[in-house]
Amino acid sequence: MNEVLLSQEVIVYLLSESLLFGLLFVAFIITPLLIKRWNFDAFTQEQFRLENRSYLVMSIVFFVMALKILLLPYFVYTIDQLSDIVPGAMCGAGIIKANGYGNPLLLLKIIILFLSGFWMTLNRLDLEAKAYPYTKRKLWFFLFIFMLLSIEFALDILYFTHIQTTNPVTCCSVIFGQMGGSNALFLGLDTPMLLLLFYLLFVLLVLMLWSKNSLGIIVTSLLFLFVAYYSVVYFYGTYIYELPTHKCPFCMLQQEYYFIGYLVWGLLLVGVFMSLDYAISRWLWKRDALRLRNFALWALSLFVLLCSLFVVVYYSKNGVLL
Amino acid sequence: MGWRVSRELIVGFVFLGLLVCGLAVHYLLYSTPKEQNIQTLSRLTTFSSPSLSVAFYEPRLPSGNAMHPSYPSMPSLNKRGFIYAQ
Amino acid sequence: MHNNAFFHFLSLLLFKQKNKHIGAIFISVIIIFLLSSVLFISSSLQKSLQATLQNQPDFTISRLQAGRAVDTPTEWIEKIVQIDGVSAVTPRVYGRYFFAPNENSFLIVGVDFFDEQSNRSLQELMETTDLKSFFAMPSMLVGEGVQKFMSAHYYSDSFSFKLPNGSFKKVAIAQQLPSSTNLIANDMIVMPLELAKEIFAMEEESITDIALNVPNDAEWDTIVGKLHLLFYDAQVIDKREISKAYKSLYNYKGGLFLILYLITIITFMLILYQRYSMVYSAEKKEIGILRAIGWSIQDILKLKFYETLVIVISSFILGVVLAYIFVFIFDAPLLQEIFLGGENLANSVVFVPTIEFGILGSLFLFFALPFFASVLIPVWKIAVTPPKEAML
Numbered sequence: 001m002n003e004v005l006l007s008q009e010v011i012v013y014l015l016s017e018s019l020l021f022g023l024l025f026v027a028f029i030i031t032p033l034l035i036k037r038w039n040f041d042a043f044t045q046e047q048f049r050l051e052n053r054s055y056l057v058m059s060i061v062f063f064v065m066a067l068k069i070l071l072l073p074y075f076v077y078t079i080d081q082l083s084d085i086v087p088g089a090m091c092g093a094g095i096i097k098a099n100g101y102g103n104p105l106l107l108l109k110i111i112i113l114f115l116s117g118f119w120m121t122l123n124r125l126d127l128e129a130k131a132y133p134y135t136k137r138k139l140w141f142f143l144f145i146f147m148l149l150s151i152e153f154a155l156d157i158l159y160f161t162h163i164q165t166t167n168p169v170t171c172c173s174v175i176f177g178q179m180g181g182s183n184a185l186f187l188g189l190d191t192p193m194l195l196l197l198f199y200l201l202f203v204l205l206v207l208m209l210w211s212k213n214s215l216g217i218i219v220t221s222l223l224f225l226f227v228a229y230y231s232v233v234y235f236y237g238t239y240i241y242e243l244p245t246h247k248c249p250f251c252m253l254q255q256e257y258y259f260i261g262y263l264v265w266g267l268l269l270v271g272v273f274m275s276l277d278y279a280i281s282r283w284l285w286k287r288d289a290l291r292l293r294n295f296a297l298w299a300l301s302l303f304v305l306l307c308s309l310f311v312v313v314y315y316s317k318n319g320v321l322l
Numbered sequence: 323m324g325w326r327v328s329r330e331l332i333v334g335f336v337f338l339g340l341l342v343c344g345l346a347v348h349y350l351l352y353s354t355p356k357e358q359n360i361q362t363l364s365r366l367t368t369f370s371s372p373s374l375s376v377a378f379y380e381p382r383l384p385s386g387n388a389m390h391p392s393y394p395s396m397p398s399l400n401k402r403g404f405i406y407a408q
Numbered sequence: 409m410h411n412n413a414f415f416h417f418l419s420l421l422l423f424k425q426k427n428k429h430i431g432a433i434f435i436s437v438i439i440i441f442l443l444s445s446v447l448f449i450s451s452s453l454q455k456s457l458q459a460t461l462q463n464q465p466d467f468t469i470s471r472l473q474a475g476r477a478v479d480t481p482t483e484w485i486e487k488i489v490q491i492d493g494v495s496a497v498t499p500r501v502y503g504r505y506f507f508a509p510n511e512n513s514f515l516i517v518g519v520d521f522f523d524e525q526s527n528r529s530l531q532e533l534m535e536t537t538d539l540k541s542f543f544a545m546p547s548m549l550v551g552e553g554v555q556k557f558m559s560a561h562y563y564s565d566s567f568s569f570k571l572p573n574g575s576f577k578k579v580a581i582a583q584q585l586p587s588s589t590n591l592i593a594n595d596m597i598v599m600p601l602e603l604a605k606e607i608f609a610m611e612e613e614s615i616t617d618i619a620l621n622v623p624n625d626a627e628w629d630t631i632v633g634k635l636h637l638l639f640y641d642a643q644v645i646d647k648r649e650i651s652k653a654y655k656s657l658y659n660y661k662g663g664l665f666l667i668l669y670l671i672t673i674i675t676f677m678l679i680l681y682q683r684y685s686m687v688y689s690a691e692k693k694e695i696g697i698l699r700a701i702g703w704s705i706q707d708i709l710k711l712k713f714y715e716t717l718v719i720v721i722s723s724f725i726l727g728v729v730l731a732y733i734f735v736f737i738f739d740a741p742l743l744q745e746i747f748l749g750g751e752n753l754a755n756s757v758v759f760v761p762t763i764e765f766g767i768l769g770s771l772f773l774f775f776a777l778p779f780f781a782s783v784l785i786p787v788w789k790i791a792v793t794p795p796k797e798a799m800l
Binding site: 003005006007008009011012013015016019020022023026052055056059060063067070071074077081084085087127 | 447651652655659662663664666667670673705706709766767769770773774777778780781784785787788791792
Binding site: 360371373374 | 416420422423453456459461462463464465498500515517519525526530532533551553585586588589590591592594595598619650654718725726728729737749753758760761762
């Protein structure tokens with residue numbers, strides 16, 4: 001009997017994923033016909049029926065996407081809980097590395113969330129316009145996301161059925177710590193350079209958002225996501241844990257650190273997503289969603305402020321930097 | 323302009339809110355004192371084996387009454403070993 | 409659509425048609441109540457055990473002979489003390505005393521009461537502050553289960569232990585341990601160390617096992633290695649192993665229950681699907697009117713979504729609160745039997761209130777997601793009702 005599959009969180013998670021996938025499958029089955037026959041200008045019974053059906057697809061996708069947003073933190077929480085069962089693991093980092101499916105799965109989940117966010121924006125625009133101008137594009141886009149979702153579902157099952165509770169996994173300090181003095185950062189950067197890059201990119205991103213340069217926003221926000229990930233893992237994380245050798249993106253999600261990781265990573269992902277969404281809807285759909293941009297600015301600034309605050313608080317308490 | 327919601331709904335939500343508040347108050351007041359004695363005892367004995375007729379810390383109890391006389395290896399249902407065991 | 413009027417309409421509608429929803433709410437509350445009671449019990453037990461583990465020594469070491477634990481020689485203590493980084497090395501004496509062969513047994517734990525800290529703990533547990541009478545004659549503290557068992561066998565204020573050499577040792581029952589400690593103390597007897605040794609007829613130079621602390625947990629693995637190098641016939645039990653055992657213990661319990669509960673949830677989904685298909689098809693005329701006065705499909709979907717949300721949230725809160733009252737105020741009568749084995753001595757424990765957001769989140773997902781998923785298609789079916797239905 002596989003102990004992992006008996007864990008409450010895994011059961012709830014897999015049940016949720018299966019139900020959502022079942023619903024998506026219903027939507028997937030009716031989509032090809034919709035794409036093939038959709039003709040808004042026709043006044044036929046069939047077009048009327050198709051319009052109704054497009055609402056079914058829309059409701060299902062909307063519902064699934066909304067829940068996927070909830071399921072991502074839940075997935076991370078599940079992994080974190082598993083670290084109590086799997087030997088050697090102190091936090092989610094070891095569990096996600098327990099087999100080859102973990103890391104692609106997590107990455108895919110984030111990509112799908114971003115894509116489905118764009119889908120939701122497109123959907124809203126489509127409904128606002130009277131003539132459903134984007135329906136076909138929206139449906140094609142859904143088919144593409146569905147393909148990714150099927151891969152994700154398969155990975156989900158493969159991942160959870162292949163975690164061994166007998167083989168010890170590596171602890172986060174082994175995965176993220178510097179091994180033998182080699183530099184874990186990309187391009188041979190050192191910490192001051194990384195921080196400089198972090199703040200520079202943030203300022204650049206804010207400027208881009210102000211100047212509404214779509215392409216610039218896309219490029220800088222992706223770069224910022226990348227650099228911010230490294231900065232948090234290798235610099236700000238050590239201040240969250242108040243331990244210079246503790247470098248891990250997962251431990252901060254635990255209760256000992258007041259679940260602060262959910263806020264840190266959540267703000268970063270939301271901020272980057274909103275900037276991307278803003279840029280894309282400006283670039284492709286010619287909409288200037290100022291509210292989206294302001295949200296993005298708020299989330300990103302909060303993220304940077306929160307990270308910097310950990311350093312400041314640590315310095316004011318102890319008088320030294322790590 | 324305020325929100326206009328029917329009175330029953332407000333009453334319902336206030337009721338639910340009160341329930342949740344009551345629960346929170348009970349939780350905050352009673353979760354620590356209830357735990358104290360058990361903590362003191364475990365500090366005294368440095369022992370934490372749960373007394374559920376299953377021994378974790380100590381060597382296992384020799385299984386006494388089998389459930390079925392002709393099938394003695396079947397453990398008694400009243401012993402939680404069949405689920406609690408490793 | 410004006411939000412304000414929309415919510416007003418929604419709330420009026422909900423109470424106007426409350427009979428339609430009461431059935432669904434009732435089933436939901438029962439389902440959540442049962443499930444969350446079980447999960448509350450298991451998380452509470454788990455938390456209590458983990459909390460007692462906090463006070464435990466990091467390692468216990470005992471001697472193995474032919475694969476069985478045998479008495480550990482006291483000279484091991486001096487050797488262990490010399491390892492760097494080890495602190496609080498204490499001898500422990502405990503064991504099972506069988507009332508009659510292969511029948512009920514008590515767990516006798518010997519405690520060194522002259523140790524300052526255990527003396528303080530003892531004072532906290534004792535009702536009287538007068539410890540003199542406790543030490544004046546051989547006396548013991550007994551758990552509730554033991555107390556009940558003894559008084560059923562007419563030992564109300566003292567008990568005669570039968571020693572291995574055939575003689576009897578009479579020990580006074582000083583006090584019953586508080587019933588809030590039943591989880592670990594139901595079958596426990598606490599007595600002075602020397603007395604316990606006498607009852608088990610242990611040799612002067614031996615103890616059951618040795619407990620030790622290693623304050624720096626980075627050194628834990630090294631210390632284990634050193635202990636094994638020091639004694640070839642030693643069994644070292646790590647606190648982490650016990651913690652993991654407790655964890656997976658209750659994971660099994662909750663997990664098995666959840667797997668069985670999947671069937672209930674799927675049945676529940678079918679019922680909801682049927683029920684709402686029926687309820688909504690009776691609403692066709694109403695929705696047709698709404699559509700005729702200019703509501704879009706989107707608006708109807710929104711209306712039904714909020715309606716479902718209100719139902720889901722209120723039944724979730726009701727179910728969880730009921731379960732909380734049942735488990736943590738009434739100590740889960742009936743249901744707690746599932747979690748307690750009573751073969752040795754019947755037990756009834758007091759549950760320490762525990763609320764874990766993870767468990768509440770799991771519960772909500774486990775309930776709300778199937779609920780929404782099963783009403784989604786009925787909702788869509790009704791939402792696309794053409795306005796002409798109003799005329800029929």
